[in-house]
Amino acid sequence: MQWLSMxxxxxxxxxxxxVLDVAIKGKVIENAKMALDTGATYIMIxxxxxxxxxxxxxxxxxxxxxxxxxxxxxxxxxxxxxVSVLGKTAHNVKAxxxxxxxxxxxxxxxELSFLRNFNLHLNFGEGYLELE
Amino acid sequence: xxxxxxxxxxxxxxxxxxxxxxxxxNRPVDVEVIMHSKNRDEVYDALEKIRDKKHLCTFYTxxxxxxxxxxxxxxxx
Numbered sequence: 299m300q301w302l303s304m305x306x307x308x309x310x311x312x313x314x315x316x317v318l319d320v321a322i323k324g325k326v327i328e329n330a331k332m333a334l335d336t337g338a339t340y341i342m343i344x345x346x347x348x349x350x351x352x353x354x355x356x357x358x359x360x361x362x363x364x365x366x367x368x369x370x371x372x373x374x375x376x377x378x379x380x381v382s383v384l385g386k387t388a389h390n391v392k393a394x395x396x397x398x399x400x401x402x403x404x405x406x407x408x409e410l411s412f413l414r415n416f417n418l419h420l421n422f423g424e425g426y427l428e429l430e
Numbered sequence: 431x432x433x434x435x436x437x438x439x440x441x442x443x444x445x446x447x448x449x450x451x452x453x454x455x456n457r458p459v460d461v462e463v464i465m466h467s468k469n470r471d472e473v474y475d476a477l478e479k480i481r482d483k484k485h486l487c488t489f490y491t492x493x494x495x496x497x498x499x500x501x502x503x504x505x506x507x
Contacts, residue, residue: 305455317494321456326480329449329458329487331494346474350486385455400470403494 304430305384311425318408321382324351330405334427336418340375341393342407348376348395355395364394381412384429388415432460440466442492444473449485458487 309316316334321327328347348355358374374395381391392411398404419428436445440463447461464483465476473488480486 307455313494315494319455319457321452326483327449327485328477329452329456329485329489331489344474346478347488349478350480382456403490403492405488 304428305386306426306428307384308426311422315404316420316427317404318383320406320408322347322351322378323380323382324353324378326350326352331403332406332408333402333404335407335409336413338407338409340411341378341381341391341409342396342398343378343393344397344405345395347405348374348393351378353395358395362394364396383408383412386416386429388412391415431463433458436461436463437491440491442490443468444470444490445488446473446477446480447487448483449487452485461487 317331318334319329320332321329322343328350330343330347332341345355353376355374355376358376360375361372362375363370364373376393376395378391378393380387380389382388398406417428417430419430421427431439436447443466445461445463446465447458447463449458449461451458451460453459464480465473467473470490477486477488
């Protein structure tokens with residue numbers, strides 16, 4: 299079964315963030331760069347990527363409070379049809395729609411709503427990441 | 431055009447491209463550049479207007495983050 303197979307990729311342990319290529323499927327497939335973040339609940343994608351996927355975040359039925367360093371704000375919570383990372387795909391993945399600052403240089407954040415579908419191993423000693 | 435070539439030609443820019451070929455890990459390997467800019471918002475504006483493409487990508491070609499910057503993600507207040 300494919301979902302039991304393991305993918306291993308190397309990363310630079312000296313980089314301040316681990317950036318992964320994330321393929322999000324909706325009305326189109328959009329490959330975005332996301333920072334791996336195991337400390338938060340939902341994948342975060344920007345408004346305009348949500349729109350090109352065919353989502354309508356401005357009329358989202360569900361909004362949640364997002365706690366940030368600068369306070370709490372309401373953000374749309376929506377379902378992504380599928381999300382693929384390193385060849386591993388999860389379906390119906392919850393995502394919040396929110397723009398990161400431009401100088402983050404990534405499109406979004408890869409969070410637990412995707413990661414909890416898999417086993418993730420981060421080996422900082424040897425500089426590799428495994429997803430199975 | 432392959433990703434390394436794009437990074438070389440459009441150094442430190444945001445790219446909007448159509449993905450012609452991905453590898454087995456869903457990573458784009460051959461991309462046709464539709465738009466490039468130093469300003470991410472211009473690339474996102476162009477992305478929103480795309481109607482006739484099936485597989486798109488956005489990415490920054492420079493170092494993430496820039497040298498001298500640390501990263502802390504937070505929302506706009």
